[in-house]
Amino acid sequence: LYAIPAAIVAFFVWWSLKDLGREGDEGVSPEDRRTLWSLGREGVRLFGNPAMLALLVAASVRGVANNAMFDWTPFYLANAPEEGGLGYTEFWVGFHMALLTGMGAVSSPILGQLSDKLGRKQILVPGLALAAALPFLIVPAGDGILVPLVMAGLGLFSFALHQIMLAAILDSVVRGNEGTVAGLVFGINGAVGFGAHILTATIIDNLGGYGAMYVFVGVLTALALVIVALTPFPNYRDQSA
Numbered sequence: 001l002y003a004i005p006a007a008i009v010a011f012f013v014w015w016s017l018k019d020l021g022r023e024g025d026e027g028v029s030p031e032d033r034r035t036l037w038s039l040g041r042e043g044v045r046l047f048g049n050p051a052m053l054a055l056l057v058a059a060s061v062r063g064v065a066n067n068a069m070f071d072w073t074p075f076y077l078a079n080a081p082e083e084g085g086l087g088y089t090e091f092w093v094g095f096h097m098a099l100l101t102g103m104g105a106v107s108s109p110i111l112g113q114l115s116d117k118l119g120r121k122q123i124l125v126p127g128l129a130l131a132a133a134l135p136f137l138i139v140p141a142g143d144g145i146l147v148p149l150v151m152a153g154l155g156l157f158s159f160a161l162h163q164i165m166l167a168a169i170l171d172s173v174v175r176g177n178e179g180t181v182a183g184l185v186f187g188i189n190g191a192v193g194f195g196a197h198i199l200t201a202t203i204i205d206n207l208g209g210y211g212a213m214y215v216f217v218g219v220l221t222a223l224a225l226v227i228v229a230l231t232p233f234p235n236y237r238d239q240s241a
Contacts, residue, residue: 049173051172051232051233052169052173054227054230055168055172055227055228055231056169056185056188057227058227058228059162059165059169059185059224060185060188060192061223061227062128062162062224064189064193064196064220065217065218065220067193067200068196068216069100069135069213070100070101072204072213073096074093074097076138077096077097078093084209084211087143095148096147096148096151099151099152100151100154101158101159102155103155103158104158104159106156107155107157108159108163110160111123111160111161111164112160112163112167115167119233120168120171120233121228121229123164124161124164124165125228125229127157127161127164128157128161128224128228130157131154132219132221132222132224132225134150134154134157134218135214135217135221136215136218137150138214139210139211139214166185169181170182171233172233200213203216
């Protein structure tokens, strides 16, 4: 059932974009046209860009943290206290997950615009610092009023920071490779996420339950923060058109 709407959307996207770029190919020699093979070679060459590589690693690490948080937080909220959870009803689980996912609708446009004006790093460093600290507060918050506040705080940075990291990666590559790089980012995140689910489950089972999972999320986000802080960011405003 999940595949049906995705297939429908994929068809409409393909149909809408099937003629994109054809007009620009008029008068271009076959040697100069970009093929799938040439795009693949360009993608491999992109790994020689140290700034892009560092940001790609940071985005992947942050992606693993996000996946762990989104996948396991519902279990923490719903499971009984004797199982290490909070024992919330379905309504309150949904309410807190809405805070965790929906606050990004508010913060993403604002943080994105600020990153355009002030710079990617100026937004990412403090944002990642807050996002690294908040997971450590979830379990100590118990089941009181602090839980929705912490969830809302995490939600403010959950998606917004990842999109700014993607923008920073795209800033560091030559124009014309943006689609290739975006595909690499999401492809690597998907591949890393496959093993991350098993690792997170192992941590929960053997290293202290859901509290250990949130420590894992916080540590990974802190690692992404260190990588971002040490990486020289390109000035996207200086890139030629």
